[in-house]
Amino acid sequence: MMMKKKSKLFVNCEEAVKICDKSQYNEAGLWDKIRLKLHLILCGGCKKYSxxxxxxxxxxxxxxxxxxxxxxxxxxxxxxESESAK
Incomplete structure (x- = not known):
């Protein structure tokens, strides 16, 4: 059984949402922001979420x-509590 190699450039929707949330609070690094931008070009749902x-x-x-x-x-x-006790 072969394991699927994780891409360093492309992220799935779940990872994109996490990066988007981190980016919102200025916690995402430059590499994550680049990966997110690439994902948003390809994914309309995540673009709408962002x-x-x-x-x-x-x-x-x-x-x-x-x-x-x-x-x-x-x-x-x-x-x-006092009002509800009446």
Whole structure:
């Protein structure tokens, strides 16, 4: 039984999605970005995913989202518990 040799240039869709996600957070290296670009030329589905990913990142940046602090979460939890006990 022969094992299929893994290509260093071409990536499958699963790897492309991982690279796309890493690229979104500036964690992908140059070689990975090149491999992703090549894959996106050949794969319409991943190209659409990459485009949607970019739009989502842009929207999140523009929205200036902020998370609640631990204290704020605990305060909300207490209010919800007291209201639901009534």
């Amino acid at each position: 485009s949607s990913n970019s739009k989502l990142t842009s929207l999140c940046s523009k929205a200036k989202l902020n998370a609640l602090t631990h204290q704020q979460k605990e305060a909300m939890k207490k209010v919800i």
